[in-house]
Amino acid sequence: MRVELLRGTSDPEELACRCARGDYSDRWVGSDRSFADVMASVDGETIEEKKQTLLEHLFRSGHFGPFEHPTATFAVEEVSRSCMAQLTRHRHASFDVQSLRYTELDGDPEELFCFPPSFTDEETVSREGVSTANMSAAEREGVADDLYEHSIDAYRRLLDAGVPKEDARMVLPLGTTVNLTFTMNARSLMHLLDMRLKADAQWEVRDLSKGVLRECKEWMPHTFERYEQQHPNKLAP
Numbered sequence: 001m002r003v004e005l006l007r008g009t010s011d012p013e014e015l016a017c018r019c020a021r022g023d024y025s026d027r028w029v030g031s032d033r034s035f036a037d038v039m040a041s042v043d044g045e046t047i048e049e050k051k052q053t054l055l056e057h058l059f060r061s062g063h064f065g066p067f068e069h070p071t072a073t074f075a076v077e078e079v080s081r082s083c084m085a086q087l088t089r090h091r092h093a094s095f096d097v098q099s100l101r102y103t104e105l106d107g108d109p110e111e112l113f114c115f116p117p118s119f120t121d122e123e124t125v126s127r128e129g130v131s132t133a134n135m136s137a138a139e140r141e142g143v144a145d146d147l148y149e150h151s152i153d154a155y156r157r158l159l160d161a162g163v164p165k166e167d168a169r170m171v172l173p174l175g176t177t178v179n180l181t182f183t184m185n186a187r188s189l190m191h192l193l194d195m196r197l198k199a200d201a202q203w204e205v206r207d208l209s210k211g212v213l214r215e216c217k218e219w220m221p222h223t224f225e226r227y228e229q230q231h232p233n234k235l236a237p
């Protein structure tokens with residue numbers, strides 16, 4: 001899996017602060033007013049300190065609306081169709097998903113399908129806790145290998161017989177990997193992380209969320225470092 005911030009609103013924290021200041025300012029906060037002027041009455045020696053003060057105030061007071069202005073687009077490579085289904089449950093996002101009507105699977109099953117750690121690790125971890133599988137790692141991996149090889153073989157044979165791609169894909173398993181892009185605003189991203197970094201979320205969507213958080217900390221450092229220290233967990237009622 002790879003997660004990359006493809007593009008984000010530039011100066012996202014300045015934008016969130018500018019919009020938030022507009023709530024309490026007699027004057028407009030348009031671009032002909034300097035950011036320093038917009039932030040003049042906020043505590044802090046430097047503009048970075050002032051931004052931090054205001055963003056902290058927004059978090060503390062539960063004023064999350066200003067975080068809806070900056071948006072970010074992520075490219076995600078090779079997640080299972082199961083993980084994709086979890087991600088696309090989040091409705092305040094825009095998605096583009098690699099289509100199996102227009103692309104064909106071909107190649108090594110190791111690269112086309114997802115192999116969860118519980119197929120090979122000695123101990124398996126799930127929402128029920130840690131346990132030990134009563135089948136060796138080699139046997140478990142063998143079960144997955146057989147199924148994946150069988151299903152890619154069935155898929156290829158149907159394609160070769162002239163079955164359209166959109167129908168041949170029906171024999172593929174949930175572990176088939178997919179690439180996608182998605183766009184969300186910073187508030188919705190925090191909600192996504194609230195839900196999907198939870199210990200009882202599945203390992204794959206948690207890994208994806210860790211990648212999103214890593215990228216968000218580069219993009220909006222004050223906001224997402226603050227978020228990481230203390231998850232609000234109340235961005236949505």
Ligand SMILES: Cc1cc2nc3c(=O)[nH]c(=O)nc-3n(C[C@H](O)[C@H](O)[C@H](O)COP(=O)(O)OP(=O)(O)OC[C@H]3O[C@@H](n4cnc5c(N)ncnc54)[C@H](O)[C@@H]3O)c2cc1C
Nearest residue numbers: 089090091092188191192194195196198200201202236237
């Ligand atoms: C550990 C875990 C297990 C899960 N298991 C299951 C499962 O077994 N089955 C299953 O179906 N789902 C499951 N889900 C998915 C979950 O129920 C949500 O659908 C998903 O996390 C999307 O989050 P959300 O509902 O907060 O909505 P989002 O789409 O992220 O929206 C954010 C917020 O906007 C508001 N909102 C959005 N749309 C509406 C609306 N139409 N009406 C009112 N308010 C709205 C809500 O306040 C919502 O919290 C699971 C999620 C997790 C994290």
